[in-house]
Amino acid sequence: MSTPQTTRQYSYSQRGSYDNLVLQEVLLAAPKANEVLVKTHAVSLQFRDLLLAGNKFMTGYIGLAEPWSNWLSNVKPNFVPCSDMAGEVIAVGKDVKDWKAGDRVCANFFLEKLNDEQTPETDKSALGGPIDGVLTEYRTFPAHSLVAIPPHLSYEEASTLPCAALTAYNALYCGYAPPEGGGNSAGAGNGRSLHVRIPKFALQFAVAAGATVIATSSSAEKLEIAKKLGAAHVINYRTTPAWDREVLKITGGVGVDRVLDVAGYATLQRSIDSVKQGGSIDLIGVVGSLNEVSPVDILIPVMFRNLKLRGIYVGAVSQLQDMNKLIATNPAATRPIVDRVFPFSEAKAAFAYFASQAHVGKVVIKL
Template identity: 65%
Template sequence: MTLPTTTRQFSYSKFGSYNNLVLQEVPLAAPKANEVLVKTHAVSLQFRDLMIPQGTYPGFLEKNLVPCSDMAGEVIAVGSDVKQWHVGDRVSPNFMLDKLHEEVSPEILNSALGGAVHGVLTEYRTFPAHSLVKIPAHFSYEEAATLPCAAVTAYNAMLGGFDPIKAGDTILVIGTGGVSIFALQFAVASGATVIAISSSDEKLKVATKLGAKHVINYKTTPNWDEEVLKLTGGVGVDRVLEVSGNSTLARSIGSVRLGGSVDLIGAVGGLTNNPPADFVLLAIFKGIHLRGVYVGSVKQYKDMNKLIEANPEATRPVIDKVFAFEEATAAFACLESQAHVGKVVIKF
């Protein structure tokens, strides 16, 4: 086949807002010896994709950045040294292109798509062969595009650390966004009991359908940590998936058992609301583990896919809305509204 020599992509003419995204056609180079050229079929969005143009995401950002980290696509060409991939393979890149295992370095951190290097909101892109993972055979491209950041992060939090969840554990999941929904699904598939909290009864109905045993509306039950303790007989949960950040951290610590874990995922609740000053003392007194989770590795991505393939119905991605490629800014606006459950996807 004749390979494309150009690609249409969105990039930032300047930061400040996702409304500054510009659609352009740019030259496309052929893959180098160790690279794979992939045709994009779908991209999913993360909260990070809103933070970056607003200037609230830490770290170096590529000039004229092509945003987004999560895609699924089809291999259309491979470099001369590539043996593990073939034309027609259905693949997805890891969030950090060079994070193969658990080790981390500044260089590995700076291989994160849609930030320190150009992202995937483009029709075609080359990737290092080592960064790619085969997507589950029973997933559509839209479903597979939700995996690299949200699902791998959830898997790392639930099953990738020093103390993976096990059957019989009780897990508290905050919110019903992409990471939270995947964490709920992976916990249920692992035999754990899930308590889910959200601001919407309609969203909590989805959580219940996915297997949450208990649900709490934090708008009608603002002291939800006290309710969690009641539901657990005063003991607390084994693990909390904390996605909101400073605004909920103190209550998350209050919800966890002695010696339990709080996995710090994001800051959806904002960075300006400081938690009460005594939360550090409470964390020390309870002897809990606070673990920062920054997505995961290629190995974890592959391990996660085994869990997904072994539990095909329980782990099917929840997609709220799908937008056309040309409607990318509308997809960003949908994500910003936080009215969605699960993932927002852009289809090519």
């Protein structure tokens, strides 16, 4: 394949909505000595992509406080959106030894986060915000930011791995004790169904490790999928809003070993109430609306019940490599669920469908 001189890419003419995405053709520089040129085959959408678009519905939905306003302002002008991709290497710089044309790869969410150390510098390397993202036909990446795709996955399936899957893997395997058979792990959607895609991966990884999983969602359809994926118990928090009490009932009053909380403000209190003494809560999302939570209601039980709280912001290149090895050795249990695939020309329609919350699984754009 000859090296292209231009690439078609989407960028924002102005912030405010994904309707402001503009498709244009721009010049494409050849890869530098330590860079790799990749042809994008698939891009998957994340909740963050809606936030960074400045979509009024989404920003109003989470009730942005000052820290969020600051985070959303740290975005490159006219940036190319999206962080998650899968593609094919078509050219490498003269000093690159680990990649060759034809290799199938994903780029890590943070291009410069090689290990589990978060710094201001790694934050600045997040795709689709501080720097241009991956909703483009071709893009160069630092060679060290790329990871090989599990061989059994399609490009569409592999595009879902760098953010959603890695966040779940990081929460389950890279912090406190990994899930093991015989324990209870509540990890499938303590927030609104919009963000159930991240806990689906957590559910799959936990089941692969032999954990007992209690899955929660407001969607009966998604709970049926959770049961098919191996959840031992499911709770519809729309019909059972006090789901923490139901978790205690299921676990004989003890509580679960771990909670993966995707809603943040909206569910943290119930997450604390549902976890056992000495248990852990991994905070992996903020899809729930703001509500008033007393610091006393949080700090006192965390301290006196010896609970562990851990914030998760995606993961590192090394963790993505390890996760892909786990996926390759557990192909049936960990296969990504793709709800719908849109062509590149219909990227705005993909964003609209994703924002509608009608999806069950990942929304992908195919190039």
